[in-house]
Amino acid sequence: MSWAIAIWAGALALAAAALAVTRDSVVHALLLLLGALVALAAAFFALAAPFAGAIQLLIYAGAVVAVFVFVVMTVEAGAAARARERALFAGAWQLPAAVAALALVPMLLRLGGAGAGAPAPAGAAALGRLMFGDWAVVTELLSLLLIAGMIGVRVLRRRQKGGRP
Amino acid sequence: MSVLVTLWLSLVMIMALLVAAGVFTWVERRGLGFFQERLGPNRVGPFGFFQWIADTVKLMFKADEVPPGGDRLTFRIAPALAATPVLAGFAVVAVAPGWTLAALDVGVIFILAMLALTVYAMVLGAWASRNRYAMLGGLRAAAQMLSYEAFFGLSLMGVVMLAGSLELGAIVAAQEGLWFVALQPLGAALFAIAGIAAAHRLPFDLQESEQDLVAGFMTEYSGMSFALFFLGEYLAVLLVAALATTLFLGGWLGPWLPAPVWFGLKTGLLALAFIWIRAVLPRPRYDQLVAFAWKAALPLALVNLLATGAVVVLKGGA
Numbered sequence A: 001m002s003w004a005i006a007i008w009a010g011a012l013a014l015a016a017a018a019l020a021v022t023r024d025s026v027v028h029a030l031l032l033l034l035g036a037l038v039a040l041a042a043a044f045f046a047l048a049a050p051f052a053g054a055i056q057l058l059i060y061a062g063a064v065v066a067v068f069v070f071v072v073m074t075v076e077a078g079a080a081a082r083a084r085e086r087a088l089f090a091g092a093w094q095l096p097a098a099v100a101a102l103a104l105v106p107m108l109l110r111l112g113g114a115g116a117g118a119p120a121p122a123g124a125a126a127l128g129r130l131m132f133g134d135w136a137v138v139t140e141l142l143s144l145l146l147i148a149g150m151i152g153v154r155v156l157r158r159r160q161k162g163g164r165p
Numbered sequence B: 001m002s003v004l005v006t007l008w009l010s011l012v013m014i015m016a017l018l019v020a021a022g023v024f025t026w027v028e029r030r031g032l033g034f035f036q037e038r039l040g041p042n043r044v045g046p047f048g049f050f051q052w053i054a055d056t057v058k059l060m061f062k063a064d065e066v067p068p069g070g071d072r073l074t075f076r077i078a079p080a081l082a083a084t085p086v087l088a089g090f091a092v093v094a095v096a097p098g099w100t101l102a103a104l105d106v107g108v109i110f111i112l113a114m115l116a117l118t119v120y121a122m123v124l125g126a127w128a129s130r131n132r133y134a135m136l137g138g139l140r141a142a143a144q145m146l147s148y149e150a151f152f153g154l155s156l157m158g159v160v161m162l163a164g165s166l167e168l169g170a171i172v173a174a175q176e177g178l179w180f181v182a183l184q185p186l187g188a189a190l191f192a193i194a195g196i197a198a199a200h201r202l203p204f205d206l207q208e209s210e211q212d213l214v215a216g217f218m219t220e221y222s223g224m225s226f227a228l229f230f231l232g233e234y235l236a237v238l239l240v241a242a243l244a245t246t247l248f249l250g251g252w253l254g255p256w257l258p259a260p261v262w263f264g265l266k267t268g269l270l271a272l273a274f275i276w277i278r279a280v281l282p283r284p285r286y287d288q289l290v291a292f293a294w295k296a297a298l299p300l301a302l303v304n305l306l307a308t309g310a311v312v313v314l315k316g317g318a
Helices: A002-022 A026-046 A050-074 A079-088 A094-113 A124-134 A136-160 B003-035 B051-061 B072-092 B107-117 B119-129 B132-155 B157-163 B168-173 B185-198 B223-248 B259-280 B286-314
Strands: none
Touching (some): A002 A026, A050 B107, A050 B132, B003 B072, B003 B223, B051 B223, B072 B107, B223 B259
């Protein structure tokens, strides 16, 4: 039963993602991307990985896409602006498509050999041990990434306001 | 539980919650009437109790138009996004020992995620309306969500540390003897502030702020679409109250009365507190709200987390 749900949710995620990259309106594309992320989270829940599912919802669906929407909505999307963008980015889809295809090959190759056992239940203590024990270095590196983002925002703001921090 | 039983129980719970949200609108209007020395709805049924049914019927028959120039698809989807995530969030709430639809290992995070998703209703609804007031409200909603989500999660991690679990039933069980509000007063206060912001209630309802934005993100909505936004808001109040009861007030624990009654009483009292706060507090200015979140609440939540962690380690727990 849960396998069936996972497969359905995965198919939904794929369909929404495919629609997202082919939409004309950016906000519709983001709405579909949100749908894809939520469907992916549903697949995680169905595969007994609730922590991955909840984090998927909270971080990606809840925060990251919200920022995207926030930015996109403030940009004027008239017909003229849209035409200009289309001329500017004509053919630009080839690089991301190639990268995605390259990433897909190993995934498809592994698909047959997958089927590792169900993940262990995610208690608070076990999660803490994973994130700040076994994977502590990775967690710290990610926090470094956040600090880099913070400094970037600061610099951009400085430039806009004419030198005053 | 078999799948069919779970489905039936979900259906029953959704119906109960919809009725509870309807009754809550009546309680709020009577309560606000009391605070403002007027009567409030008092004509339909005893004490005006059936007012919420009359209003629902009225809203169902009202015209529900997409504004000219608006984005039809997004305009229609947005109100549904207001209520459905909150309804899903109730699935992990534990009303009594074993009384929960899904005893999720990461129940607390799941509820946080569901409350965060409600922001899309406001942002997308605002954008699709093609209305400047709505747009301002939508942008405020997004900025407020990002400011408050950060310390909302951190404020309750002290409780998670003390309980050693993210599952709501286990957190209640860990409060046998002493409620966590006594051990985590700062965490509880911060949670209360963030909870009001997460439910988008006054004084943190800048996104609809009727004095300066007409009705903010829902300016262009009418009929049942309008009602869905309100349903989402009232359900969010009930969900935040249920979460606060679970995390800080001992959930179903209490003498004499059966467990679900205790849970309902505490949640109901907290929901009344939402109305009380709405009636007596003024709305802060927008930049004050965001500045408070980042400059005061977030550091305090981190200090609370550090202190709790130190105590837990020193006492040899975890």
